[in-house]
Amino acid sequence: MFKALKLYKRQNLDLEDILKTLVEFGYKRQDSVGGEGDFARRGGIVDIFPFTFELPIRLELDIDQIAAIRTFNTASGAPLWEHSMVIILPVKKPSHTRTVEFKEEFPIENFVD
DSSP states (O other): OOOOEEEETTOBOOHHHHHHHHHHTTOEEOSSOOSTTEEEEETTEEEEOOTTOSSOEEEEEETTEEEEEEEEOTTTOOEEEEESEEEEOOOOOOOOOOOOOOSSOOOGGGGOO
16 A cells, blocks of 8 residues: 655644654654654644655744745755645655576476467
């Protein structure tokens, strides 16, 4: 099943549910975001560095609603771009692939029509 967290401007939300979902997605709570997979909360501000994003986003909350979503510069904290919606994907986990061993050889004729 495909998991994603859709956040959009003026969305009503339960902040604790959002933070819980980020943890379930493999994000780590930090004092400030430094790299992909980090998130931080300070009052009515939630910073998230989504997996596959080049820069983090900042959610500015007005009680239980998203007032603004902005990409920001990690060094200065200055806002760069405003967004109406973002989609947060889970942090990519290393996948452990199994090698399948064939006990018998299959002639190529079985796969060619």
